[in-house]
Amino acid sequence: MRVAEIAKKVRSKNAGPFWVTVDVFCGSPEAYGRLVKGLPNGLLARVYGQPEQLLKRFDIPDLNVIKLSFPRPVVQGSRDDRDMHGAQWAHLLAELEIDA
Amino acid sequence: MLARAEAAVPLVIGTAGTCGADATVDWMYQITLELAEELGQSLKIARVYCGQPPERVIAALAAGRVTPLSAAPEIDAELLASTTNIVALAGAEQVQAALATGADVVIAGRTTDTAIIAALPLARGDLAGGAWHGAKIAECGALCTTHPMTGTILVDFDETGFTVEPMALEAACTPHSVSAHMLYENSDPFQLYEPGGYLDVRDARYTALDDRRVRVEGSKWVPGPYTVKLEGARAAGYQTTILAVLRDPRYVDHAQDWVDGLTAHCVAAIAGRTGMGPEDYSLEFRLIGVNSALGAMENRRGQPVEVGVLGIITAPTQAQAAEIGKLINPFVLHHPLTPNEELPTFAFPYSPATTNRGALYEFVLNHVMRIDDPMAAFRLEVTEVSNARG
Numbered sequence: 001m002r003v004a005e006i007a008k009k010v011r012s013k014n015a016g017p018f019w020v021t022v023d024v025f026c027g028s029p030e031a032y033g034r035l036v037k038g039l040p041n042g043l044l045a046r047v048y049g050q051p052e053q054l055l056k057r058f059d060i061p062d063l064n065v066i067k068l069s070f071p072r073p074v075v076q077g078s079r080d081d082r083d084m085h086g087a088q089w090a091h092l093l094a095e096l097e098i099d100a
Numbered sequence: 101m102l103a104r105a106e107a108a109v110p111l112v113i114g115t116a117g118t119c120g121a122d123a124t125v126d127w128m129y130q131i132t133l134e135l136a137e138e139l140g141q142s143l144k145i146a147r148v149y150c151g152q153p154p155e156r157v158i159a160a161l162a163a164g165r166v167t168p169l170s171a172a173p174e175i176d177a178e179l180l181a182s183t184t185n186i187v188a189l190a191g192a193e194q195v196q197a198a199l200a201t202g203a204d205v206v207i208a209g210r211t212t213d214t215a216i217i218a219a220l221p222l223a224r225g226d227l228a229g230g231a232w233h234g235a236k237i238a239e240c241g242a243l244c245t246t247h248p249m250t251g252t253i254l255v256d257f258d259e260t261g262f263t264v265e266p267m268a269l270e271a272a273c274t275p276h277s278v279s280a281h282m283l284y285e286n287s288d289p290f291q292l293y294e295p296g297g298y299l300d301v302r303d304a305r306y307t308a309l310d311d312r313r314v315r316v317e318g319s320k321w322v323p324g325p326y327t328v329k330l331e332g333a334r335a336a337g338y339q340t341t342i343l344a345v346l347r348d349p350r351y352v353d354h355a356q357d358w359v360d361g362l363t364a365h366c367v368a369a370i371a372g373r374t375g376m377g378p379e380d381y382s383l384e385f386r387l388i389g390v391n392s393a394l395g396a397m398e399n400r401r402g403q404p405v406e407v408g409v410l411g412i413i414t415a416p417t418q419a420q421a422a423e424i425g426k427l428i429n430p431f432v433l434h435h436p437l438t439p440n441e442e443l444p445t446f447a448f449p450y451s452p453a454t455t456n457r458g459a460l461y462e463f464v465l466n467h468v469m470r471i472d473d474p475m476a477a478f479r480l481e482v483t484e485v486s487n488a489r490g
């Protein structure tokens with residue numbers, strides 16, 4: 001099943017020019033439980049092509065949110081940046097097929 | 101400014117002109133002067149300048165008082181000297197210094213988003229954790245409500261926390277909408293670093309007072325060394341762009357092959373006519389409709405009707421970038437997929453096809469600078485203007 005079919009919303013945005021952060025709003029404790037299990041760090045690292053040790057992850061049961069932050073591989077606004085605000089990165093995770 | 105005069109409270113503007121460089125503080129100051137004259141207002145205006153001469157940061161770096169944050173680029177004196185602008189992010193102390201002059205209007209350069217809001221409750225002795233936390237919740241107005249487009253909210257600070265309420269009647273603050281705002285544009289939803297310490301909201305409690313107001317208590321302020329974050333930019337070349345659209349289905353299907361062939365042809369032509377090798381400039385074509393937003397991370401393939409080809413040239417000078425743009429213009433318009441076919445012509449959406457973008461600026465600092473006195477890296481200017489209508 002795709003993450004977007006389980007979560008209520010997945011969004012991403014820069015957290016300053018050197019970091020990007022992805023918020024998965026699961027919407028319910030049930031969806032939160034499924035997604036926490038279905039999205040191990042190794043998988044998240046692969047989706048974004050990042051070394052796993054650079055990921056900062058926060059599982060927040062009070063909000064039914066999984067939050068993921070990592071350094072931007074290209075700095076905001078630099079020559080090779082393709083998305084100045086990092087907001088399109090969310091779709092890579094939203095469209096991911098997972099076992100959950 | 102009309103509302104400020106009626107309420108007789110100070111108006112605090114922070115990160116003036118979006119980036120908060122000294123030039124944008126001056127710009128906002130000029131606008132304020134014009135408005136004051138039009139409105140017939142006599143005002144005391146305090147300006148906080150946050151620009152840092154490179155020499156100050158170079159000296160601080162040499163003295164071991166500049167520390168990289170996570171994912172910071174490497175810096176040295178030479179790089180700092182090449183910056184076009186460096187600003188330090190002011191905190192509550194600098195805004196408080198401006199307010200203490202009795203200013204009616206404070207125009208601050210680069211500040212943290214929270215500092216302009218936290219300064220007043222902190223100065224009045226409200227709970228520090230609540231002041232910073234409430235300021236973070238308020239930084240984007242109604243974004244912490246159920247109706248993010250409704251603009252304004254009211255935050256009431258006191259000695260044990262804060263209460264937040266939307267001003268639009270149809271909007272509501274809920275414990276979820278308020279606490280979720282700590283996620284926004286933050287890499288860490290529980291700790292927020294500010295000049296002189298950090299906010300810790302791990303133990304914050306969000307309680308609904310009724311169906312539209314939320315009470316927040318338990319936020320902590322943890323004092324630390326007085327550091328200010330630095331932001332800096334430098335010109336990393338000059339750019340010219342060109343945009344063509346492929347509609348021919350054969351070209352749409354083979355857009356990447358076409359771009360690879362086009363690039364090789366352009367690189368050879370540029371070398372032959374200007375002597376510039378690929379190491380002297382950068383030429384990149386991005387395929388809009390294929391993977392232009394995500395590049396190598398893109399994992400979906402579709403069947404687009406058309407593909408936009410955005411060529412981006414980056415060169416040491418604008419003249420060189422413009423020359424390359426003019427040189428490749430006919431190739432972008434006519435390059436054939438195979439050598440022995442009639443020359444195609446693609447869609448240029450406008451003419452001339454090339455656009456000179458000016459300098460490409462890149463961020464070079466993600467560091468903090470230690471200062472002994474909060475005002476040591478900031479400059480306060482106070483002026484009084486008289487426009488009394490008589």
